[in-house]
Amino acid sequence: MRLAPVPLAFRANFGLAIHNAGESSRTTHGAPAAVDACRYFAGLLLGALGGRSKEEILSAFFCPGPERDYWQRHALSPAIAEIANGSFKQKEPPEIIGSGFVVRSLEAALWAFYRSDSFREGALRAVNLGDDADTTGAIYGQLAGAYYGVNAIPRDWIGRLALRELISEKAAALFLMLYRQPVPNNFVDREYVLRWDREFASRAEEVAAYVRNSFRRIGRGPIAFDTIAS
Numbered sequence: 001m002r003l004a005p006v007p008l009a010f011r012a013n014f015g016l017a018i019h020n021a022g023e024s025s026r027t028t029h030g031a032p033a034a035v036d037a038c039r040y041f042a043g044l045l046l047g048a049l050g051g052r053s054k055e056e057i058l059s060a061f062f063c064p065g066p067e068r069d070y071w072q073r074h075a076l077s078p079a080i081a082e083i084a085n086g087s088f089k090q091k092e093p094p095e096i097i098g099s100g101f102v103v104r105s106l107e108a109a110l111w112a113f114y115r116s117d118s119f120r121e122g123a124l125r126a127v128n129l130g131d132d133a134d135t136t137g138a139i140y141g142q143l144a145g146a147y148y149g150v151n152a153i154p155r156d157w158i159g160r161l162a163l164r165e166l167i168s169e170k171a172a173a174l175f176l177m178l179y180r181q182p183v184p185n186n187f188v189d190r191e192y193v194l195r196w197d198r199e200f201a202s203r204a205e206e207v208a209a210y211v212r213n214s215f216r217r218i219g220r221g222p223i224a225f226d227t228i229a230s
Contacts, residue, residue, distance in 0.1 A: 004142040014065040048146035098129030098136040109139035
């Protein structure tokens with residue numbers, strides 16, 4: 001479930017991003033529920049990256065692409081389908097369990113995201129469920145990070161992050177990978193991506209450097225990624 005780089009890298013093609021997220025699970029967890037949890041979660045990440053509202057992202061069987069019947073044609077296993085239909089909205093602890101089992105971990109992370117209004121609040125809700133807290137927190141953090149953005153993460157948390165330099169380099173590489181891909185005609189956010197492509201393609205290395213340097217500075221003060229568009 002630690003799969004955020006996959007939809008980040010293949011965001012320009014939502015079908016490929018979802019497929020590859022599922023394939024990434026097979027390297028260690030090949031059970032249908034594990035693969036489908038990754039596929040469904042990748043769709044949520046794509047929605048968050050695309051600026052969709054929380055209400056829309058957490059709606060029943062949300063799909064980020066133009067094919068609204070996507071999950072009917074690419075069916076999820078029953079346990080993941082139950083989550084996709086909103087089971088996490090109807091439960092509270094102790095029914096919500098932060099265990100290491102993929103079904104329960106995904107449900108717990110989405111519950112924390114649904115029941116909170118900030119990155120910090122949701123993260124604390126997720127990890128304070130206990131049990132396999134790092135897994136629940138990691139799943140929550142991917143979605144909440146994509147939705148709220150880096151500026152919403154407490155600066156002191158990032159300031160103590162291990163391998164921060166390496167993470168900033170990988171973030172910049174993922175940015176460049178996205179903008180070096182062709183944008184398919186049926187991509188739901190095609191015009192959005194093309195607009196950014198026109199504005200920033202010639203400045204890709206500059207923007208990547210901005211991402212790297214901003215992430216390094218974040219422990220020392222606020223940053224605003226939207227200033228790159230000015």
